[in-house]
Amino acid sequence: MSLKSYIQLVRIHNVIGAALGSVMGFLVSSEWKFEPKQIVLSALVVGFIAAGGYVINDVYDVDIDKINKPYRPIPSGKVSIKSARILALIMFILGLFLSLFLGIYDFILALLVIIGLFYYAKKLKRSGFYGNLLVATTTALSIFYGGLAFFSGNWFERIVIPTFYSFFLTLAREIVKGIEDYEGDKVNNVRTLATTLGVQKSWKIAKLLLVILILISPLPFFMGFNIIYIILLIGVFLPFTILSVIQKETIEGAAKARTYLKISAISGIIAFLLGSLP
Template identity: 30%
Template structure:
């Protein structure tokens, strides 16, 4: 009897570890950011009117498509992650490559099905974004900066996807998309600084490998500060409420702080800290988009 209980506990523990591994594999915080970006675009396009079924479909379409690309990324980068991130689910053995590939297919299929439920424009954007991310994961990442541009375009797309859900792409949506693109492009270059050792082994031609960490940090900071500059435009055009200013001021201060620190210390350990900080500032900016445009 004791052996049976021990066996059941062991099985439950393995399943729990597997579930946690899958959650880590898909980078839930990234998926949530993309889902929220869709809601922002949708609210702007619909002028604050919300159809809950459509909004939920859009949110989870972005969530699952982002999750699929994260799983594919780790499947493709297992050799690099053995050097750069050995504790990630696949190199640590918690999730097998086959399980990651299965998760990619199931999540991508779910995302495309949800997009098809909304309208044809949303479906087309979802398919194009998925194809772009597949390209990035299978081939584009090895190109370095062009790959950075591809993934940053996909980070900007959810706002446009949200607008397409209501059939309207406004100037404010374009500004928010541009801010997401430039801030994430800076983050991608910084990720290259953090991952330089593994990228060298995989012959990935990132800017830090081609130009060095110091020059790459300056380029990354330029993109980040461009995003800060763009954040002023909605205020000047009076397209947002004063609530936007509260969140965006905190986000901009964070972006400036991170840009200063990566230029001051352009090394791998600092880059790992800064790339995570930038996700926090992006979330604050997103909350500013959400509250400032909905009021």
């Protein structure tokens, strides 16, 4: 059991992305008022809870991953299920403990997200679209959590825009992931949109969400975000989101689109972050 296997298990790049989302949420909400303690704590809470969520998801997905992703740490035998469970528990406890230093609302939200992630991994993921909605919600809450850590002035008005964008981009990405995992999900009776409606219909729903997001993406500029937002929107976010939309409506196309949408998500966070500079 190598350190590399555990890093792969927690999906460190996704964890960093979630933590960065929290930092962005704080700075956007506070209009770039630096409060190192609040920023670091909120990022750590989000990072630890996200890591725990990824690990517990792999614990319950081991049979599916044996078909879809046999190279993952658990199905490949590099990390045992028992060790993964312990790691998930440690991550959740650390995140929940640190949330206490931010305030009661931060603690409650952290606890609710942990419960949601556990319920998703154990049961809701197999329910299809409802599972997609929960993942989109918890991902968007990573950004919202940074704003909640600031919790002053017009923080809610400023954070609601990037939270909204994150929700719909993640929802589309989750549908695409369901298409990518179609074969394993079908064998294990997982009711995703792809296994219930079919690959092509699921693709059409995902593309519709992405097209709507593309069409409304300039709005934040007219609502107070600066020119940097538009530059990153045109230079990175839109090209990779469009690349996802024009993919062939196949399982192979979904694998490519998922990668592009990760870049869209990261570039979106950076666009909102730098676009909110006063």
